[in-house]
Amino acid sequence: MRLDSFVGNRKIIDRLRTKLREGRFPHGLIFSGPEGVGKHTCALLVAKALNCRNSATSDDFCDDCPSCRKVDSGTHPDVVTISVEDDATQIKIAQIRHLLGLLELQPLEGRNKVFIIDPADSLNAEAANALLKGLEEPPENSFFILITVNVHELLLTVRSRCQVYHFTPLTLDEIRQHGITDELSVRWSQGSIGRARGLDIERLKGEREVVLDFLETVVGAKEEQFQDLLGASAELGRAKQEFESRMAILAVLIADLLYVKEATPHKFVNIDLRDRLEVLSKRISLDRLLKMADFLRFIESSLKTHVNRQMLTDVLAVTGNETTAALL
Numbered sequence: 001m002r003l004d005s006f007v008g009n010r011k012i013i014d015r016l017r018t019k020l021r022e023g024r025f026p027h028g029l030i031f032s033g034p035e036g037v038g039k040h041t042c043a044l045l046v047a048k049a050l051n052c053r054n055s056a057t058s059d060d061f062c063d064d065c066p067s068c069r070k071v072d073s074g075t076h077p078d079v080v081t082i083s084v085e086d087d088a089t090q091i092k093i094a095q096i097r098h099l100l101g102l103l104e105l106q107p108l109e110g111r112n113k114v115f116i117i118d119p120a121d122s123l124n125a126e127a128a129n130a131l132l133k134g135l136e137e138p139p140e141n142s143f144f145i146l147i148t149v150n151v152h153e154l155l156l157t158v159r160s161r162c163q164v165y166h167f168t169p170l171t172l173d174e175i176r177q178h179g180i181t182d183e184l185s186v187r188w189s190q191g192s193i194g195r196a197r198g199l200d201i202e203r204l205k206g207e208r209e210v211v212l213d214f215l216e217t218v219v220g221a222k223e224e225q226f227q228d229l230l231g232a233s234a235e236l237g238r239a240k241q242e243f244e245s246r247m248a249i250l251a252v253l254i255a256d257l258l259y260v261k262e263a264t265p266h267k268f269v270n271i272d273l274r275d276r277l278e279v280l281s282k283r284i285s286l287d288r289l290l291k292m293a294d295f296l297r298f299i300e301s302s303l304k305t306h307v308n309r310q311m312l313t314d315v316l317a318v319t320g321n322e323t324t325a326a327l328l
């Protein structure tokens with residue numbers, strides 16, 4: 001895999017290649033963006049380019065020399081990844097001190113030392129401050145690549161010493177280029193190849209059925225069927241482990257119903273449920289859908305704190321039902 005064969009985020013690759021060619025490669029880089037779009041892979045490709053022994057140009061690598069192969073197998077002594085250790089929840093200061101020790105030394109085999117810190121938002125304050133020392137006066141042949149889902153999670157002092165590259169989700173076509181052939185997986189990937197590869201589509205379909213049952217009951221219940229409404233809500237709220245993922249599934253189903261209303265079918269995620277969702281869409285008003293989507297965003301933001309799931313699904317059920325919504 002050469003730099004140009006990296007799928008997605010073309011502008012970032014072009015910008016990195018220009019920097020490599022100009023020979024003034026920045027010593028501190030931040031790769032920020034959603035999980036599973038190739039940030040870590042891209043960091044390894046940069047490490048290859050900075051160390052390849054065979055490439056005819058400075059802005060690429062051969063992918064075949066001992067240096068390139070050692071980066072692939074994770075055994076290159078000058079390409080070091082620092083992440084959260086198994087027994088910990090954060091990157092420890094001892095790991096950064098070890099890194100600063102390596103900074104003093106000449107590269108063992110390659111031309112350059114590359115330190116990849118992933119995820120950089122797991123640096124505790126002490127470790128981040130220690131890292132600053134390395135970022136402030138890096139030796140000529142040392143480079144740092146910090147990886148994070150959100151650059152704003154990093155200390156301002158760290159950010160100010162790095163060039164930030166914002167990675168974006170991949171397009172559906174780019175997900176397909178990665179070899180994902182199941183169309184439902186492509187569409188459920190949300191632009192993340194990591195997510196697409198990790199999806200258990202049969203399990204997802206099962207969970208989706210539960211959520212769609214809820215939605216159909218909510219939309220269809222008449223005034224005298226209030227008990228059915230609360231029953232459906234109880235069913236959904238009972239799920240402890242799956243609650244968060246079910247809310248995420250509901251958000252995607254509601255987005256699909258909105259696509260039906262907007263007549264933008266190419267954005268549809270649940271292509272296998274299209275007929276059923278088209279029927280459902282006719283039975284619920286745009287206003288109800290938007291209110292449910294709003295309330296789902298509220299649920300998402302409150303999931304971090306201790307929440308009463310049952311109460312949330314009750315409000316959700318009442319919000320989605322035309323006859324009971326007036327009660328709110």
Ligand SMILES: [Zn+2]
Nearest residue numbers: 052062065068
């Ligand atoms: Zn090479």
